[in-house]
Amino acid sequence: MADAGEVVRAANIAVPHGFLDAAQSDARQLSLAIGEAEPVFVEQVHSATAICVDRPFKDAARPQVDAMATATPGLALAVVTADCAPVLLADSQAGVIGAAHAGWRGAQGGVIADVVERMEELGAARANIAAAIGPTIAKASxxxxxxxxxxxxxxxxxxxxxxxxxKWHFDLEAYVVRQLAAAGIESVCPLGLDTYADKPRFHSYRRATHLGEPTTGRQISLIALPG
Structure with a gap:
C-alpha cells in the first residue's frame, strides 16, 4: 500500500472534515481530519435510513443505518466505503452536520433525502447546506x-x-449529485476520485473481487463539529 497522502477536503465545507485514503487509518491522520472530535460509527447495511445522534455508540450497539446527522459539538460523523459514495454535509451557520454512505441502493431508496431531513430537524436550512462526495467508483470502472x-x-x-x-457503465457519483439537487442542496462538490482505478491509493470492493484479493479494506470519511 502506498504511503498516506494529504487528507482530502472539499472547499465548500467550512467545518473540520476529511476523506481519508487506504493508508490513513492511524490516529494522526484522523486527528488531521477532525481535530479533537470523537468519531461516531454505525453499522452500514446499504439502507436508506438516517438518524440523529448525540453520542458515540459501542461496537455491539451500533444501529443499522447508513446516514447520521448531529448538532452536538465534539462529535465527528464517520462513514466507511470501498466503492460506494461517502457524502459529507454541513450547515455551518446552524452548526449541523451530516454524513451518508450512499451505494446505488441507498441513494435510490432515499438516504440523501433522509439525512437532509434529519439535519433540518436539528435546525439546518437546506439553502445553507453544503455537500461533498468523496472517493467512489467512477462511471468508467x-x-x-x-x-x-x-x-x-x-x-x-x-x-x-x-x-x-x-452491459452498461453507471455513473454513481452523478446519481448522488442528482439526489442532492433533488433534496434542495445547491452547493455540491464531487471530488471525482475513482476508487477502482487508483489501486495504490484506495480500497475497492469490486476491484478486490475481480482480482481475487481480500475485500475487507475500507476508507474512512469524517465530518466534525468542534467542541
Missing amino acids: YEVGADMRAAFDPQDFDLFEATGPD
Missing part, C-alpha cells in the same frame, strides 16, 4: 447488468452508457 438498469426510472437512464449486450 462501474460495469453493471441490464437488471440493475431496469431498477431505475427512465429519467435516470442517461447515467448509463451501453458497453455491450446487456
Whole structure:
C-alpha cells in the first residue's frame, strides 16, 4: 500500500472534515481530519435510513443505518466505503452536520433525502447546506447488468452508457449529485476520485473481487463539529 497522502477536503465545507485514503487509518491522520472530535460509527447495511445522534455508540450497539446527522459539538460523523459514495454535509451557520454512505441502493431508496431531513430537524436550512462526495467508483470502472438498469426510472437512464449486450457503465457519483439537487442542496462538490482505478491509493470492493484479493479494506470519511 502506498504511503498516506494529504487528507482530502472539499472547499465548500467550512467545518473540520476529511476523506481519508487506504493508508490513513492511524490516529494522526484522523486527528488531521477532525481535530479533537470523537468519531461516531454505525453499522452500514446499504439502507436508506438516517438518524440523529448525540453520542458515540459501542461496537455491539451500533444501529443499522447508513446516514447520521448531529448538532452536538465534539462529535465527528464517520462513514466507511470501498466503492460506494461517502457524502459529507454541513450547515455551518446552524452548526449541523451530516454524513451518508450512499451505494446505488441507498441513494435510490432515499438516504440523501433522509439525512437532509434529519439535519433540518436539528435546525439546518437546506439553502445553507453544503455537500461533498468523496472517493467512489467512477462511471468508467462501474460495469453493471441490464437488471440493475431496469431498477431505475427512465429519467435516470442517461447515467448509463451501453458497453455491450446487456452491459452498461453507471455513473454513481452523478446519481448522488442528482439526489442532492433533488433534496434542495445547491452547493455540491464531487471530488471525482475513482476508487477502482487508483489501486495504490484506495480500497475497492469490486476491484478486490475481480482480482481475487481480500475485500475487507475500507476508507474512512469524517465530518466534525468542534467542541
